[in-house]
Amino acid sequence: MLKFPIFMDNHSTTPVDPRVLEAMLPYFTEKFGNAASRNHAFGWEAEKAVDQAREQIAHLIHCDPKEIIFTSGATESDNLALKGVAEMYREKGNHIITVVTEHKAVLDTCKRLEKMGYETTYLPVKADGMVDLDALKAAITDKTILISIMMANNEIGVIQPVAEIGKIAKERGVIFHCDATQGVGKIPVDVQAMGIDLMSFSAHKIYGPKGIGALYVRKKNPRVRIAPMMDGGGHERGMRSGTLNVPGIVGFGKACELCGKEMVEESARLTRLREKLKEGILKGLDEVYLNGHPTQRLPGNLNMSFAYVEGESLLMGLKEIALSSGSACTTATLEPSYVLRSLGVGSDLAHSSLRFGLGRFNTEEEVDYAIQRVVETVRRLREMSPLYEMAKEGIDLKSVQWTQH
Amino acid sequence: MAYSNKVIDHYNNPRNVGSLDKNDPEVGTGIVGAPECGDVMKLQLKVNNGVIEDAKFKTFGCGSAIASSSLATEMIKGKTLDEAIQIKNTDIVNELNLPPVKIHCSVLAEDAIKAAIADYKKKNGLA
Numbered sequence: 001m002l003k004f005p006i007f008m009d010n011h012s013t014t015p016v017d018p019r020v021l022e023a024m025l026p027y028f029t030e031k032f033g034n035a036a037s038r039n040h041a042f043g044w045e046a047e048k049a050v051d052q053a054r055e056q057i058a059h060l061i062h063c064d065p066k067e068i069i070f071t072s073g074a075t076e077s078d079n080l081a082l083k084g085v086a087e088m089y090r091e092k093g094n095h096i097i098t099v100v101t102e103h104k105a106v107l108d109t110c111k112r113l114e115k116m117g118y119e120t121t122y123l124p125v126k127a128d129g130m131v132d133l134d135a136l137k138a139a140i141t142d143k144t145i146l147i148s149i150m151m152a153n154n155e156i157g158v159i160q161p162v163a164e165i166g167k168i169a170k171e172r173g174v175i176f177h178c179d180a181t182q183g184v185g186k187i188p189v190d191v192q193a194m195g196i197d198l199m200s201f202s203a204h205k206i207y208g209p210k211g212i213g214a215l216y217v218r219k220k221n222p223r224v225r226i227a228p229m230m231d232g233g234g235h236e237r238g239m240r241s242g243t244l245n246v247p248g249i250v251g252f253g254k255a256c257e258l259c260g261k262e263m264v265e266e267s268a269r270l271t272r273l274r275e276k277l278k279e280g281i282l283k284g285l286d287e288v289y290l291n292g293h294p295t296q297r298l299p300g301n302l303n304m305s306f307a308y309v310e311g312e313s314l315l316m317g318l319k320e321i322a323l324s325s326g327s328a329c330t331t332a333t334l335e336p337s338y339v340l341r342s343l344g345v346g347s348d349l350a351h352s353s354l355r356f357g358l359g360r361f362n363t364e365e366e367v368d369y370a371i372q373r374v375v376e377t378v379r380r381l382r383e384m385s386p387l388y389e390m391a392k393e394g395i396d397l398k399s400v401q402w403t404q405h
Numbered sequence: 406m407a408y409s410n411k412v413i414d415h416y417n418n419p420r421n422v423g424s425l426d427k428n429d430p431e432v433g434t435g436i437v438g439a440p441e442c443g444d445v446m447k448l449q450l451k452v453n454n455g456v457i458e459d460a461k462f463k464t465f466g467c468g469s470a471i472a473s474s475s476l477a478t479e480m481i482k483g484k485t486l487d488e489a490i491q492i493k494n495t496d497i498v499n500e501l502n503l504p505p506v507k508i509h510c511s512v513l514a515e516d517a518i519k520a521a522i523a524d525y526k527k528k529n530g531l532a
Contacts, residue, residue: 310443312467316408316416336443348440384422384471386447386463387440402439403520 006366009322010205010300010359011154011182016251017207017360023254024209027247035244036235046246053253057214060256061199062190069215069236070249074181076229077200077215078105078148080240081177084226085146085198086113089175093143094118097174099131100342101158102150106179110148119143127344128293129158133168140172147176151183155326155339155355156292157301159187166195175224181205181213185259186267186298191216197224203248207360208255212248215240262360270299270358273367277356278302280371285378291326291340291353300358305340305349308388309381314354317377321370326353348387348397408468409502415472420479423461425449433525437516440465444510446474448517450481450489452525457481457489462517469507473497473514486522 007015027049035050037043054065071077086096098110100122110120121139125131131149140147147169152159162178169176177198183189184199185206191199202213217239218224232241259266282288287307303326306314311325326337336350345353354374358367382388387397408416424447425432431452438445444466451459460478464471476497481489494511497503503511525531 308465310466310470313416313471316413316468346441347443351440351443384419384463385465386436386445387465389424389447389463397440402445403437403516 002365002369004320006321006362006369007359008362008366008370009324009355009357010362011157011298011355011357012324013204013210014207014359015361016209017255017258019258020208020251020254024247024251027250031246033246035246036233046244049246049250050244053249056253056257060189060260061184061201061216062192063216064219066237067216067219069217069239070244070252071213071215071240072211072245073204073213074103074179074200074202075105075213077202077213078103078179079109080215080226080229081198081200082106082109082113082146082148083229084239085175085177085224086116086118087227088225089145093141093145095121095141095143096146096148097121097123097136097139097144098148099123099125099150099160101125101129101153101156101339102148103154103179103181106148106150125342128296129153129156129291129339129343130293130296131160131165133161133164136165137168137172140168140174144172144174147174149176149178151178151180151189152187152298153292153339154182155337156303156343157182157297158292159183159296159298162196163194169197170195182298185256185263186300188263191218197222198226203252203255206255206259209248209251212245212252214252266360267299270362273358273362273364274300274302274356276364277358277367277371278304280368281374284371284375289345289349291343291345300356300362302356302358303340303353304356305345305353306378307349307352308385308391309378310351311353313381314352314374314377317381318370318373321373324355324357326350326355411501412468412472412503415475415501416468419462419471419475421459421461421475421482422463424463425451425459425461430528431525433521433523433528435517435520435522435524437520438466438513443467444470444513446470446513446517448474448477448514448521450521450525452486455485457484457486466510466513467507469501469503470510470513472501473503473510474517476500477514477518481518486525489518490522492518 033042033046035046058065184201197218199216204210289305291303326340340350427434447463462474464474494515497511
């Protein structure tokens, strides 16, 4: 029994799992204490809940609970990690290395740091979206204080070789920050085995509430220090002042616990559904291109370009299914996806892309429906497309002189 | 972003999708835009005794671009070339309630009309 609209945009956000919501509710009206109130039961109760959540989160990523700092989300965690390290290690150097496909929360922060006198190297990626480890090694100088490379990309789902990057960083004595927002809870994450020193992640990508995230800050081997960005009551060991969002934290903890328990089964199921979606679409249409590495990718992610058809018009035709596109028409700036462009995907194909994000609550029935509707809609739009017409006539579109406006 | 009902209507029921014979001397063809920009419109018109008796379009672009070019073909049918060349993008914006971020779609549709008229005139020594 299909329910509309169908949500297949789980990389943008996820619904809160009912079990997470249940865990959170008491902390709004009954156990509503401020976790920093040391002198009464309301505070102690809240503090206990926060401690438990820290344990649940630490267990998922294999760290010490004391190494978890709560923030308002991964964007804040990224800001705190980059700006916090930049400020703290200024004497040691001013060079940061990151990658062109990072989330804007990292890229824009680097831009701001550049205005403050820091230098950033933006490593390119290969056509499959993976970073070149030799290029990384070559970029490190004696002024490099931070490497920031994401675990999995939100648009194309590509998973970077994080453990190898951690090893390189360790060998050269550079702090390694990993934006793992799309990875935690979906694929196994172990900050020890992967050599990660700082890690950002958030609850609303893993069936938890919006408005709560964390920054893992390594305490040993080596001890990483960061300058705080939020001053005030000294919460979170002085690294992030501000009253803790207790219900959000409780939800975050529960979400992590559920992900840990269900990850193996869930990722197998999502991989199977994703492959079915991909095969179904490829069988029904020609000139469809997969963006990003075919297997080193998140279980539920599929990003494809449909030649001769523009992304926003595709989304309009699929309005009962929630998806997203790398087309310029879907952004406020009218720029096509910079992630797809970094892969070397031409602007025309970047405009023609769709991103599917399958998640915990998607069913096989929904996938079957999506296949049928996508194939139908692409066919219809190709009938209306001058580019498809020209291609069928044998015209090489690259040779045409377009009249740009 | 919610689409206006008129844009949705043109998207679901586009008027005049198709092609005319570009080798027909009575047909003018205009192709504007570029794939890298995500917008390409082909607009064709067939002239009979100085009046546009038929028009067809094909568009690679967003819903607003499709609607703009669909509306453009409707607007030029039955007009003379001199009347059709007066059509302004603002006419299209107003009819479709296009938001600011989509105004460029209407500009491209106006360009497409003019390009098709220019092509017809050139073919018939009227430029």
